[in-house]
Amino acid sequence: MKIKLFxxxxxxxxxxxxxxxxxxxxxxxxxxxxxxxxxxxxxxSSPEKKYPTLLVLDGEYLLDPFEGILKYGAYWDDLPxxxxxxxxxxxxxxxxxxSEFDDAGFPSGSGANFFEFIxxxxxxxxxxxxxxxxxxxxxxxxxxxxxxxxxxxxxxxIFNAYISLAPExxxxxxxxxxERLAKMVKPVFYYQATGEGDLKEINEKAAELDANxxxxxxxxxxxxxxxxxxxxxxxxxxxxxxxxxYFVFDGYQPISMVEILxxxxxxxxxxxxxxxxxxxxxxxxxKPRLSDFKAIEAAILKNKAYNELMPLSDxxxxxxxxxxxxxxxxALYFEKTGNYKKAIKSYQKAxxxxxxxxxxxxxxxxxxxxxxxxxxxxxxxxxxxxPTNQPTEKQE
Numbered sequence: 001m002k003i004k005l006f007x008x009x010x011x012x013x014x015x016x017x018x019x020x021x022x023x024x025x026x027x028x029x030x031x032x033x034x035x036x037x038x039x040x041x042x043x044x045s046s047p048e049k050k051y052p053t054l055l056v057l058d059g060e061y062l063l064d065p066f067e068g069i070l071k072y073g074a075y076w077d078d079l080p081x082x083x084x085x086x087x088x089x090x091x092x093x094x095x096x097x098x099s100e101f102d103d104a105g106f107p108s109g110s111g112a113n114f115f116e117f118i119x120x121x122x123x124x125x126x127x128x129x130x131x132x133x134x135x136x137x138x139x140x141x142x143x144x145x146x147x148x149x150x151x152x153x154x155x156x157x158i159f160n161a162y163i164s165l166a167p168e169x170x171x172x173x174x175x176x177x178x179e180r181l182a183k184m185v186k187p188v189f190y191y192q193a194t195g196e197g198d199l200k201e202i203n204e205k206a207a208e209l210d211a212n213x214x215x216x217x218x219x220x221x222x223x224x225x226x227x228x229x230x231x232x233x234x235x236x237x238x239x240x241x242x243x244x245x246y247f248v249f250d251g252y253q254p255i256s257m258v259e260i261l262x263x264x265x266x267x268x269x270x271x272x273x274x275x276x277x278x279x280x281x282x283x284x285x286x287k288p289r290l291s292d293f294k295a296i297e298a299a300i301l302k303n304k305a306y307n308e309l310m311p312l313s314d315x316x317x318x319x320x321x322x323x324x325x326x327x328x329x330x331a332l333y334f335e336k337t338g339n340y341k342k343a344i345k346s347y348q349k350a351x352x353x354x355x356x357x358x359x360x361x362x363x364x365x366x367x368x369x370x371x372x373x374x375x376x377x378x379x380x381x382x383x384x385x386x387p388t389n390q391p392t393e394k395q396e
Contacts, residue, residue, distance in 0.1 A: 053137070169206075177209055191223075199233070271293070344368045
């Protein structure tokens with residue numbers, strides 16, 4: 001009995017943590033290559049869900065800090081869960097061979113093979129075995145940070161977001177990256193970080209690239225550069241990783257009061273646009289958070305923008321059908337606009353619906369009961385004492 005209980009507990013708790021899987025692929029270009037795939041906690045319990053991917057170069061030492069920040073952010077629903085692919089490159093001179101380039105500043109030899117391995121062998125394997133979304137990120141440090149920039153040289157790069165930490169750049173890279181970003185036809189996220197105490201050559205080239213990128217007119221890409229004062233070549237990594245990930249996923253976080261206070265109107269439109277943008281940018285087909293409905297509802301009530309409750313009801317019914325959420329917003333609209341008879345009928349609909357949030361059947365029935373006997377109030381457009389088909393006293 002104890003053994004059975006232990007096994008059940010193990011199965012349940014294993015679903016609460018990310019799963020690390022060591023992988024080996026037989027590459028036609030490179031021979032055997034090893035890497036680690038980290039699937040998020042919900043991967044096993046949500047078999048229909050797909051995830052964006054993060055490819056981490058120098059996986060032996062960059063995996064832990066990236067995974068830690070992603071797990072922390074996902075815990076608070078500030079960051080999405082991701083599949084992480086961490087490539088082993090720190091055996092001997094592997095990372096340098098993988099990043100090889102020629103005198104003209106383009107991948108060559110083993111560097112060209114590694115470049116093609118990622119796009120032609122590794123990702124087809126990952127996409128076939130794991131449930132992935134098309135949104136892809138890549139990250140590297142010094143040598144591998146410079147290498148990841150080569151993907152921007154392609155007309156249709158396979159990555160959507162680039163995290164370059166203290167990059168050691170190939171010849172002309174500080175010019176070419178900016179030139180390629182200027183020609184992008186799809187949104188790209190580019191993040192670069194340096195430390196004040198790093199090598200002079202690294203910081204000078206990074207500063208030149210920063211200036212070149214900032215000079216690009218009418219950019220459709222999103223860019224952030226962090227130059228950390230007092231940071232070394234290694235300590236900048238710990239500072240940069242959270243900045244980089246939150247930069248890429250800016251807007252993913254739940255709606256905050258800071259956002260709400262910036263709005264004068266259009267609260268429901270803001271909610272709808274937020275989730276449309278998340279799907280467009282990252283491919284996330286996620287249900288709007290219940291906390292976001294609550295935040296928008298609070299803003300509507302505070303600012304007496306009651307007409308926005310009906311489109312909020314429609315949006316709730318679209319994503320949470322057969323629940324009390326949309327019905328509540330509909331009933332609240334009628335109540336706040338003084339149409340108590342319709343409000344009562346709407347609240348009573350909840351009797352056959354599933355409760356959601358604090359909007360239980362009892363809550364809805366109590367709201368209906370509290371309105372019974374209240375006469376409908378006159379609307380602002382047509383006062384009750386003035387028939388619409390007769391002139392007013394002044395008109396006579």
